Amino acid sequence: MKAPLLVVLLAPAYLLSQPARDTCVECHSALDGAYQKPVALIKTDVHTANGLGCVDCHGGDRTSDDPSEAMNRAKGFIGKPARTAIPKLCSRCHSDPDFMRRFRPQQRVDQFELYQTSVHGKRLATGDDTVATCIDCHSVHDIRPVKDALAPVHPLRLPETCARCHADKAKMAKYGIPTSQFDDYRTSVHWNALEKRGDLSAPNCASCHGNHGAKPPEVESVAAVCGSCHVLFAQFYEKSVHQPVFSAASGGGGCIVCHSNHAIHMPSTAMLVGANAICSQCHEAGTSGAKAAVQMAQWIDGLDSALKRSEAVLSSADKYGMEVSEPQVRLIDGRENLVKARLTMHGFKTEEMRKPIEAGMAIANETRRAGEAALREKDVRRIGLAVSVFFIAITIAAIWFLIRRLEAGGVALPGTSASE
Secondary structure: OHHHHHHHHHHHHHHOOOOOOOOHHHHHHHHHHHHOOOHHHHHHHHHHOOOOHHHHHHHOOOOOHHHHEEEEHHOOOOOOOOHHHHHHHHHHHOOOOHHHHOOOOOOOHHHHHHHHHHHHHHHHOOOOOOOOOHHHHHOOOOOOOOOOOOOOOOOOOOHHHHHHHHOHHHHOOOOOOOOHHHHHHHHHHHHHHHHHOOOOOOOOOOHHHHOOOOOOOHHHHHHHHHHOOOOHHHHHHHHHHHHHHHOOOOOOOOOHHHOOOOOOOOHHHHOOOOOOOOHHHHOOOOOOOHHHHHHHHHHHHHHHHHHHHHHHHHHHHHOOOOOOOHHHHHHHHHHOOOOOOHHHHOOHHHHHHHHHHHHHHHHHHHHHHHHHHHHHHHHHHHHHHHHHHHHHHHHHHHHHHHHHHHHOOOOOOOOOOOOO
């Protein structure tokens, strides 16, 4: 009698511990094709992992086996939401701090508000249902956390996600937007850092355009966007003679005048002088601007070459086992001065740039001389070693001949008898 009674007493607790029925999943699991696909996808969905189900987005009654009741619009069933309604639908939860705090206390709740300020949101408000909504970036039934490497909004995958629309010529045609951004970006130093070096902090589309509030930076804000990472460069640029000129330029300005926007390549002095120099597009040969560009290029190339020569000499000395650790550490200061020179160049004041150039050249010459002295010392040591080996060899040979003479004369060596 005790066992059945125990079962009766424990039954309510046992039943409460079981997951609630979800007839949506049960029914769609038994269907084929597109109707079954969502059930397979939700297995990796972040909402499913947090206990949310189909009815939380689609409405209805997941406890009923009767399709007419489960999908009863009187019970809130909306079926497949219209594209134009999706952002507001997602915001029912994602804009509610009390609700989101139960799952992600640190989660921002202003995504919908930001989306409404974006180019996408503004166009959607006019009835344009081809613009990007939440599901175009985050997916639909298999939404993953941003940090998940398989999430379409993960830093490594985000450029490709944006390109699904922005590299589509047919889709962009009616907006008059170019479609080369993704191809250009994949030639840039930013893409190289992100994709090849795995630096997740490297800029992607959202870094410059924003994510939910995405929009192109205005002309006057381009330097501020770039300056959010390149802080010191932006500070020098703001004080330069180019800042007011570039900001007033039509069609774009700021950093992109010289560096472009999506196809940002590794800067070099070829931007200052040469056949493809950026400076020559505005400054004619012989003008003060052109002369300044030539001077800056010569300084940078000269310091870079001097540091490389010093590094080669020190590396050679180190290979021979000479003690050159101190000048090698000192060479780091020379490299820092080269960086400072490239930095101050954005202020376009040659007198400011001269300071780090001269300091760097002094270090390059000092460390090169230290390396050359170490190599000379190496040669002296080698000569000394050779002389020592020579005299040792002569001594050994003399001893050997002496022994042979003594043996030939019948003189007994110490420890031996004459008969031996």
